[in-house]
Amino acid sequence: MPTLREQYKAAVDRLAELAKTAQDEDRDFTEDEVTEVTELSAKADELDAKVKAADAAQAAAAKHAGRTAPPASLQVKDRQEDGDVGTFGERFVKSNLYAEFRKAHPTGLGQGSAVDIGRVKVGSMKEWLSGRKATEAPLQVALGHVAPVRMPMVDQVDRDNLTILDLISRGQASGPFEYLQVTGVTRNAAIVPDEILPGDANVKPTSTIQTELADAKPYTYADGYDVTNALLSDAPALATYMNSELEYSLDSVIEDKLLNGAGTAGEPRGILNTTGVQELTYTPGANAMEQVKAIRRAITRITTLPGGNVTACLMSPEDDEAWDLLQDTADRFMGQGPFGQGPNTSWGRARALSQRLAPGTVILGDWRQVALLDVEGLSILAFNQHKDYAQRNLVYVRAELRAEQVIWKPNRLIVVKPAAA
Template identity: 35%
Template sequence: MSLQEELKDILAQTNSLAKKAQEEKREFTDEENDQILEWKQKADVLRERIRKADEANEAFKSLAAGGDSQGKGSPVEPARTAVAKSYGQAFTETKAYKNFQSNQPHGTPVSITARGLHVKADPDPLSTGLPGAIVPQVLPGVTDLTYPQPNTFLSLITLGTTTSQFLKYRQLVSVTNNAKKVKEGDLKPLSTLSTAVAEAHAFTVADGIKVTNQELADDGVISSLIDSVLTRNLASYKENLVLNGMGGTDEPNGILNTAGTLQIPFDTDMVTTVSHAITQLQQTVPGIGVQAVVMNPADNETLNLMKDKNDRFLSNAPFATGPFTLFGVPRITSSIVPQGKVLVGDFHSVQLLQKTPLSILAFNQNEDDARHNLTYVRAEEEYLLMIREPKRIAVAAIAGAPSGNASH
């Protein structure tokens, strides 16, 4: 068994023990606490051995290459997978970036290519001291309202990978449920699916910024710019594509422009309308788990400020803390959702599949940038969008929702 497999086995045993304790709604026993501490010590030793093995492997590669660590010409990173806690960190850990950084301030012309960037989860999820740690462990499919994590619209849908440039897929329109109890020898029931053929075409999303060569040479500065600006802008644009599409031929339609979603008309006020949406979803798709209510921040504010006849807030008071829900369903805001509309439902059937992992390129091969010591940093990735079962999502019209006191 390799070192990585040993570490994975320890983490799997730890998670299994934590899941068991959570299902039994109890604290860890003394024996289990001792076991966890023992596993933690073994995991630390394995991580150190893995780190040393990785360093030795990199040293061997450098020696085998003749020790030419500086290289000649433009540092171009070959297509490979770089893994770190953020895309900015993954970029600054590539050989191409390290070569550029070591050649400063004489590293022009700039040409850095980092392909196949991936980020990884917290390596020690049981440690509350590490950034990104999740406490407590939450079972799959369960929303933790006691210790809520920051939620975005993209966190609701299914994210995956693909190798296809174009796909024809079956979009589920309706299901006839004929399940029943049968006796031995009886004819077994047959449920029917009504489907329609839909198409998914790969599309590229990209954005770029100009930075000074000094900013580019500082790994902390360029890493934070990539994480706080480029990846944020890409995420916002992907959210817009998933919701609204592009509107052109062979381009994604988006949820709001896909036929088959449940359309809920306005009735009385925002709360009543959303209630109708939840009810109609549950009647149309038996057993559905309503995942979230997604609304524009302005409509969310209207909901937060609704009061009863005695001028008391119906939702959490302005200075209160706690989960923001509607009929027990988490509320998530998105500025991409048009004001006056609310999306309610189970968004797992919306699939955003990554065809080409995030690549970050930095170059200044033009006269203007070279003369001003500027470098263009570009991030891009490629996706396919599939909306498998539109009727699991309801689009409710709340344009007539009152902004003043409610009559509740």
């Protein structure tokens, strides 16, 4: 029999499904759907109350049994107070599991102490990505179309470098699903006579869409880092450390799989290994000029597609440097120069950087066709049953995001790279 939590999740998932269906079909709820939504909403409220009551009863029973909580290793998700806010690090150190850990070790961890705080859910992918530039409404419109404004002396507009996570779409999913990747479209729309006689060659046209079946599967994107027992016991310092390291750790692994995922051996399929992504090669020269020209040709490849659009060009830091160092015959810098400041562009499209791309390789196109879908949100684990950490007074802290990545229209992306020697 499903648990209370499973019943509650099923009711909430069904409500979300009904709402999405009505939204996608641009219509109001039917009479039957109104009845179902009303019943499901009441059932979800009732189940939510029962879950909270069960949690309170379990805590009370544990207290009177002479122990503060069940073993941390048995707790897979922390129960946080409703409305809890703050950074991810603050949410972790304010969670019930961390509070129980600190209560059990008020003076800090001793030599050889076992650490297994358990899994603490600290937020959703949407919250983690809420500060990304692409989530801001003005940038969604003008991400790859920087206004041609030049200051008289110094460009005082300071913009941070873009990354792949600023470019892609994001959303939610409840589990694995199959979808059709659009690898090509042939449009034959035309004006035809009102009457077509038998044997007439001017038949009504037919357009075709080339597709390929693809799987979207949830994967756990994870990375970890080492902390000392002393830092683990210092809540403010631990929260500060986690806030700086958490974003970098997950950004690194997600970016790598979005680009280089093999699609086998437990990895999602990245852009560089996806069938249907276009390719254009060029012969490198003494400077970046041949790459500059190749990117312009690649832009044409995308923009001549029906509805094709280039929102940004993703390149390595080495190529970004080569672009900035381009000079004319009088040794004048073609770009901003060493004293300039402002947006970096490639033929009017924003230049984004990735350390996961080999120098010479650039990916450009409509990055909205790539999406990262949240499945279970963001969680943090801390334990010292890792290598010989217990003997060294070290703790392994791991951040995990359960999500799946999709590429809706691979042919809207193109990889520009040097020709094979």
